[in-house]
Amino acid sequence: MKVIANRILLLALGAAVLAACDSSDSVTPFVPDPPPPPTATFEVTVTNLTNGQPLSPIGVIAHADGYSVFSIGAAASVGLEELAEGGDNSVLLAEADADANVFATASGGAPISPGGRETISIEVLQSDLAGMRLSTSTMLVNTNDAVTMANAVDLSAMQSGDTLTLRTIAYDAGTEADTEMAAHIPGPAGGGEGFNAARDDDADRVSMHSGIVGADDGFASSSLSNQHRFDNPVSMVRIERIN
Amino acid sequence: MKAKIYAGLLAASLAAAPAANATQFTVEIENLSNAIYYTPFLVAAHPAGTSLFSVGEAASANLQAMAEGGDISGLVADVNGLGATVxxxxxxxxxxxxxxxxxxxxxxGTSNDRLTIVAMLLPTNDAFAGLNAVEIPTEPGTYTFDVPAYDAGTEANDEILNGGGAPGVPGMPADPGxxxxxxxxxxAMADANTTVHIHRGALGDTDAAGGTSDLDSRVHRWLNPVVRVTVTVQ
Known part of the structure; x- marks a missing residue:
């Protein structure tokens, strides 16, 4: 949204400058506001497919090819770490807003319970559609640092009214050891700490998540149970282009 | 793989907008698991806009009967009511x-352009494999769909082998292996999520004569996908 607003402002300024140069007499001609550049709206509906893992408020990012939320094998950004450990998407979205390859960002309003869903709208300039990718990002909150993402889905061919449905898998951000202890799990199963800047996983890199072990499977110090285990996919993402 | 399939379907649907659907095709269903048996499959080609289940919604009684005991008779009646090819x-x-x-x-001669395939996983309480109303490809070729295991959300995953297969009866009906x-x-007690959702997997244990589960955690676990469906359009 911020990017669109800036571009509209620039166009308006340009028109005002031209008008000032053209006026040779004392009467200022009426210059109508330029029409806003055409936009396209996408509705992104995320459904929680797990049994016992609420999803933190969804971050939605529309971007070009040069941006990605994460890469397998690379260290997570601080924004992704904030999301993965504490469910807070604000730093990740601020990082994205500061990236020249990002067109727009949006956030869900609340966590999504297992079986629940939320629809989030995101608007981009039609001139940005040619190379448009969409990513979503959210934490499985009854974990140390599990996240799930739709990663740079190509929407450039979508026309108004088209829909696309995909499923997402769970990743381990690699920023926190998978202790499964209540003190390290921010969700309702733990009520513990969220973000901590220390990076104490066995390797500081994003990988596929290997799942929950849990106390029911012999991990005595785990605060998680059979109910918190999950298999992929963990969320369903339905994207509809509205206009 | 999955993203590729969806991307491929999207591209195909955009390129050939209202093209005629394939009317004759071959379907292969492959059990990918280590120790899971499937009860008799229900396969239905049916009109768009209809489905036998939706994630995040409660299972119908007929879906429950399939997922808890492998009884597809109710679902067969459902799809026949839609004029499906069954x-x-x-x-x-x-x-x-x-x-x-x-x-x-x-x-x-039908408008049955969506494909649904379901069957129960044995031995489980209420797990089923589900290919849910995917668009049947129209262009000649071979199309692969990886199918996950769902939990119907209707029965606690107690993992007790007691023959219980009727809807609402606890326990697992059988372990064919x-x-x-x-x-x-x-x-486990009742599911935390009582709507249809992705199954969290069997737990099991390593005590054949006791413990919490009658399943063996070394052989009865699975990871998705559990079934692969291959559609060949000539």
């Missing part, structure tokens, strides 16, 4: 680990 029990009984079954379908134990005290 194949019942193509494997002629249980489909064992790594086994496959192949059959032809013909939807000539004969690898399960006995004497489990119950692995």
């Amino acid at each position: 194949v019942e029990n193509p494997a002629g009984g249980l489909l064992g680990p790594t086994a496959s079954t192949t059959f032809d379908m013909n939807t000539d 004969g690898l399960a134990g006995a004497g489990g005290t119950g692995a």
